[in-house]
Amino acid sequence: NSEHVARRGALIVLEGLDRCGKTTQCGRLVSFLEGRGLPVEAWRFPDRNTAIGKMISSYLMNNTQLDDQTIHLLFSANRWEKRLLMENKLRNGTTLVVDRYSYSGVSFSASKGLDVNWCKAPEKGLIAPDLVIYMDISPEEAAKRGSYGIERYEQLDFQKKVAHSYQILLDTTWKVIDASLSLELIENQIQELALETIESCPKMPLSSLWI
Numbered sequence: 362n363s364e365h366v367a368r369r370g371a372l373i374v375l376e377g378l379d380r381c382g383k384t385t386q387c388g389r390l391v392s393f394l395e396g397r398g399l400p401v402e403a404w405r406f407p408d409r410n411t412a413i414g415k416m417i418s419s420y421l422m423n424n425t426q427l428d429d430q431t432i433h434l435l436f437s438a439n440r441w442e443k444r445l446l447m448e449n450k451l452r453n454g455t456t457l458v459v460d461r462y463s464y465s466g467v468s469f470s471a472s473k474g475l476d477v478n479w480c481k482a483p484e485k486g487l488i489a490p491d492l493v494i495y496m497d498i499s500p501e502e503a504a505k506r507g508s509y510g511i512e513r514y515e516q517l518d519f520q521k522k523v524a525h526s527y528q529i530l531l532d533t534t535w536k537v538i539d540a541s542l543s544l545e546l547i548e549n550q551i552q553e554l555a556l557e558t559i560e561s562c563p564k565m566p567l568s569s570l571w572i
């Protein structure tokens with residue numbers, strides 16, 4: 362009976378352009394939730410530790426060349442290979458704070474000209490997040506934040522296309538945060554959204570993306 366069913370964890374995803382501050386905020390959120398004694402883990406995609414992740418990493422560092430469809434499917438496969446673990450963690454009550462997910466997958470590939478529906482197809486059936494936070498920053502402002510690194514997508518012209526692609530995916534369930542605000546203001550908004558989600562999500566079953 363329901364009294365004995367453990368509370369499931371929440372799947373919380375942060376999305377945004379390169380240099381929007383996602384990684385910093387993911388770290389801060391995980392520390393905050395840990396401080397409250399909540400079971401939580403920091404995850405990120407691509408997960409560069411797996412064999413597929415190493416291929417992705419090599420591509421991003423411009424050490425290998427792959428056509429756009431192939432790298433798209435590798436990014437997707439990198440999420441699929443973590444899907445079961447993700448489900449088990451959530452069902453066991455662990456909240457996952459995830460730095461990028463399928464929305465990055467679709468936005469970045471669509472920005473190269475691939476069809477959006479083609480890009481979404483391999484993501485279908487992955488676990489749908491309980492909360493998507495979009496850290497909104499203009500590509501120009503993001504570019505000013507320290508120099509872009511040497512990775513493949515860290516170029517202003519491409520980031521402009523990615524910003525446009527995110528707008529196509531964005532739906533009313535996403536929480537958009539102004540990523541030009543101070544770290545602390547952003548942190549507080551994210552904490553509030555995360556706590557609400559952790560509180561309410563156990564009433565909702567896990568669901569699948571885009572089906």
Ligand code: TMP
Pocket residue numbers: 379406407421436437460461462463465466467469470514515
């Ligand atoms: P990272 O800097 O967050 O590790 O992400 C590496 C790059 O890979 C970043 O520019 C976004 C891009 N990316 C995709 O193109 N597709 C994906 O599915 C994911 C997760 C990231």
